[in-house]
Amino acid sequence: MSVPIRMSNYFLRTLREDPSDAEVTSHRLLVRAGYIRRQAPGIFAWLPLGLKVKAKIETIIREEMAAAGAFEVHFPALLPREPYEITGRWDEYGDGLFRLQDRKGSDLLLAPTHEEVFTLMVKDLYNSYKDLPLSIFQIQDKYRDEARSRGGLLRGREFTMKDAYSFDYTDAGLDASYQAQRDAYERIFTRLGLEYVVVQADAGAMGGSKSEEFLHPTAVGEDTFVRSAGGYAANVEAFRTLVPAAIDFAGFPAAAVHDTPDTPTIQTLVHSANASQPRPDGRPWAAADTLKNVVLALVQPDGSREIVVIGLPGDREVDLKRVEVAFAPAEVEAANDGDFAKLAKVPGRPALVKGYIGPWSADGAMLGETSATGIRFLVDPRVVDGTEWITGANEHGRHVFGLVAGRDFVADGTVEAAEVRAGDPAPDGSGPVELARGMEIGHVFQLGRKYAESLGLKVLDENGKLVTVTMGSYGIGVTRALAVIAELNNDAKGLIWPKALAPFDVHVIATGRDEIVFETSEAVTALVEASGRDVLYDDRRKVSPGVKFGDAELIGIPTIVIVGRGAAEGIVELWDRRSGERTQVAVTELAAHFA
């Protein structure tokens, strides 16, 4: 049985005022209530109260990992360079990696994630398909030198993560291991009281095939995702445009070039078109009738720079995050004057006319790898064959009208570059999507054979043949989840923990100075402890009731017992932190309440 903690000597100091460096609610309250203290930007120390909550979250995770058949291990945070050198991540992680050297000058790193060493450990110990499937996990601190940490625990440079890895030798096995982890995640987040949306995620630089994120919908979230009433959900970066059917353009009128002076922007172009070239059927031209050609520069990891033009409906902006994903690992920048100048100087290539760029000219194709310019030209998936566009004629002050895709120009391919908007149709036909903000609290990932291949993890299969193992990787941000839970469970007075996660089950407050109050409090504390609950007992003499009430509300233990003016009659008060409801209870009946 545990021993009740007495506040008179507990390692705890609450702050009367909000810390000046905290703005996000969870950060503010966790610091103020004495759960954490900042050490450096994005790096926090854990005080007893904070550790207790963190441990409760970890216990839930451990129970569900065990239920999913995963075994717990523990790797160091400090690791040698070599495994990360082999997989290329020593370089790929760039500035995001904390690197250091030992006295001999050997390179080490503080692990941002542990795929490499888990893979090597399995390689070390296992050789046969009979050993698989295997799922192992750890709860360990991760280190990422974020360009900007924010929101206290929401994005730190040191944070606690549960990372699990699965090992199979067949694709079907990976599917099953992945599903087992995914199911465990659903149970974990449900037990944590965290609402979540499972969204399709971009596989990105991890190089895997299937990936889903668990996002908690919240305004403080950093991800934008879409969802439809019909059940589709995806991170905007993974959203795929519903491609409309091609249109039969036989009999469409020929494209025609018109003077459109002073129309470098879509807005001015639409205005000019309506004024001087009204549509035959009388409908006004809209931005969506124009094809906007955006010039971007792709910077490859080796530093080389390529110009690419993206054609998209004029009413859509380019979403830089989506473009980054589309062109990964290259970085994407808006083309600068230098890029344009270079284009103009290449002999034999017509210069693009800024503001009047288009895929077509009277002299032939202007965009595309087989065109006069040789510039790569990708279009939005909505630009299907038979769609008609107003777009730049590659002459200053002139645009071409009725330019038909598939007849007058052909792109090198399509690209998911355009912004996603509320009301866009979901790709699976489940209806229009809405946009929402979410915080990533979990990520499940089919890595495939990428790591096993580069690190040489193979086993002998039933036929005695060496096969490369296929892997999954599964993460939960433990400290981030704690912050999100705090973000969700509070009021103007302080934190309000769910019963399953509170640092203590019951907070006993002695108010008043009569000895009977303290005697009764001791008895109540013992009684509640005897029921198997942890008690935080505010036994401070000389501290006024107002301070104790305020601290209790700030700390946020769900059930508070006030021992005070009714003590002499054997009456105490039960105070529910969440509802604020207070009820008088005789001490003799208290045991029944905590049965």
Next chain:
RNA sequence: CGGGGCGUAGCUCAGCUUGGUAGAGCGCUCGGUUUGGGACCGAGAGGUCGCAGGUUCGAAUCCUGUCGCCCCGACCA
């Protein structure tokens, strides 16, 4: 990396415009009075005003540089 804000006591801040020997509230220590919503009285401890240089008889205050922190954006399995 770009934009904005801020560095003065353990915490939250004032003082800076207009230079003149460092302030408040809370917290902390001691004594006393108080005890159901952040009490009161008295006595204390606690600060190289982020750092460096400059101007000046004199700098928290003015000037230059520098370091750091927070927020927004970029970035970020």
